Amino acid sequence: MNELKRQANQDSVKEEIKFYAWHQIATVGIGSISLGAIARSMNITTPALYRYFDNRDHLIIALTQDAYSSFYSTLIAARDSVAKDDLAGQFRALCMAYYFWAVDHPQLYQVIFGYSNSTYTLNEAVGKIADKCFLLVIEIMAQACEAGRISSAANLEISTDLANRLEHITHEGKAWPALVMYLALSSWSFINGITSLEISQKYSIMLAHQTRGFVQLEVERYMNSIGFS
Amino acid sequence: MNELKRQANQDSVKEEIKFYAWHQIATVGIGSISLGAIARSMNITTPALYRYFDNRDHLIIALTQDAYSSFYSTLIAARDSVAKDDLAGQFRALCMAYYFWAVDHPQLYQVIFGYSNSTYTLNEAVGKIADKCFLLVIEIMAQACEAGRISSAANLEISTDLANRLEHITHEGKAWPALVMYLALSSWSFINGITSLEISQKYSIMLAHQTRGFVQLEVERYMNSIGFS
Incomplete structure (x- = not known):
């Protein structure tokens, strides 16, 4: 051979x-x-x-890498399906893609977002692709802030301590203004909240076929709350 | 004996x-x-x-029951620590108690909100206490709507299909207006989003000791988004 x-x-x-x-x-x-x-x-x-x-941890790392690859390519395809200057549309598409990817791939979602109790730490390769996923959200928020599309930004009172901390979060050496990082973390949590309750089957019984409508309404409410237009 | x-x-x-x-x-x-x-x-x-x-499922049901009991008593103590007419204060207390309970009891949180793949279904006793926890949120929202404390309610466009579905959700035979049920589900998802990302350790690295400040800011942003005062 x-x-x-x-x-x-x-x-x-x-x-x-x-x-x-x-x-x-x-x-x-x-x-x-x-x-x-x-x-x-x-x-x-x-x-x-x-x-x-070599061992169980190496297998789990390989599975996590595959899960993130699938997640990332779904998110980027959703973002790129919308015109470059329509940031609100890109954000909507990203939220819905996140949700539907999780519903369609509950095992992959579990590997990324599950409450892992194992002691293995993710290796560098996994960290890089995880960063790339989150970067998609940061970049949309950074562009939206720059373009003045986040109208209620001025109303948010970020404390000095929290702002300092947010400004110290870096991806490959690059940092963002506190507001951008806050909005990225906040929107990431928002969509994760709906998604994780759906995956743990807390919604499906209550909302049945109206779950999609609920998720869309939530995305609009969230966008209103930060004045994203 | x-x-x-x-x-x-x-x-x-x-x-x-x-x-x-x-x-x-x-x-x-x-x-x-x-x-x-x-x-x-x-x-x-x-x-x-x-x-x-009798079997593994029965043990898991007993653990789930204990987890819900701890969760419920924490939530109710938080709510009752605030004056009865201060609904916004009660809601804030409930959100923070949810979050800190999860951080303090990650194993109990996992049993309630984890992505369980096992085939056991929860028994009636567990269903009852789970309902009681969610009922706390529904009741605050119902009282707040009745007292006119949710000012942006009129701006939310709940579709007819979703509204019909929401009005059909019952707890012990009782149903609520679509808006009340939407707000209950929405606030439940919101706080779950932050909590589940914290438990899966996506925040702690980024926010370190500022996590509490971030959670408080998020609660205020959420309350603003529905006009809860």
């Missing part, structure tokens, strides 16, 4: 391992991922599986 | 089982709770443990 073929074969085994891991997450949750159980499903020995992933 | 003593003894064993279960949730997550592992920790056999909880 030549080197190229060997690599392709290794990659396909890795994909198969991840396939079974996602199945485990869907049925028993991420806390219960077991390399032994995956090996049994694949009819290989656990030591053979360790040739592809 | 007389009947009373036997019952007291049974209760204390049940508490011990739950103690180990919470420890498992803290270390490996709720998906991985194993009755076998709990039995080993307690130095008893797994069949002996089944005398106290």
Whole structure:
């Protein structure tokens, strides 16, 4: 087997391992991922599986990376589906894409936003793509503030301590005004609130087929609250 | 051993089982709770443990009930710490209590709001106490609407379909106007958004000791957005 073929074969085994891991997450949750159980499903020995992933944490990092990649490409496609100068439209599209991506991919959502109790820390590659997702929100808010599209900005009383802290948050060495960072964090929490309640099935019973209408109304209320037009 | 003593003894064993279960949730997550592992920790056999909880689901239901009890008593204490006619103050207190309870009890929070993938359904007793928690929010919103404390209510355009659905949501046979139910769901999502991002440790790195200030600012922004005064 030549080197190229060997690599392709290794990659396909890795994909198969991840396939079974996602199945485990869907049925028993991420806390219960077991390399032994995956090996049994694949009819290989656990030591053979360790040739592809050094340990459980490495497998979880690979899954997290895949989840973020899917999340990021969905968000960027939503943003780019709207005209460049329509910042309010881009923000709406981003919120709805976030929500529907989570509903369509509850296991992937769980890997990113779940209350993980494991002790592994995300590696640099995962941190980078996570940053890129959040950066999409920061950039829209920065552009909207600059273009004067956030009319109630002046009414927000950000304390000096909080403002100092917000101005110290950096992405690849770049920082933003406190208001931009506050708006980015605030809108991120807002859409996460709806999404996480939906995923933990607190809404579906109450709202049934009207969930989409509720989410859209919430996005408008949120945008009104910051004067985003 | 007389009947009373036997019952007291049974209760204390049940508490011990739950103690180990919470420890498992803290270390490996709720998906991985194993009755076998709990039995080993307690130095008893797994069949002996089944005398106290018929199966894993029954244990999880008992844990969920305890989590809701703690959550409910925290919320009600917060609400009752504020004067009865100060509805805005009550709402603020409720939001902050929700947030701090979650931060102080991440395992309990996970049991209530986590993305559970297990197939057990909550029993009636759990449903009742969950309803009571949400009812606290509905009641504040109902009183605030009645007292004319939600000034921007008229600006919200709730579609007919969504309004119909909202008016059909009942708690123990009682329903509320669409606006009241919308505001209750909306404020529940809002505070859950901040809380769940905090619990999944998305904030702490960025905001450090300014998290409380951020949460308070968000509560004010939310209240402004619905004109709650």
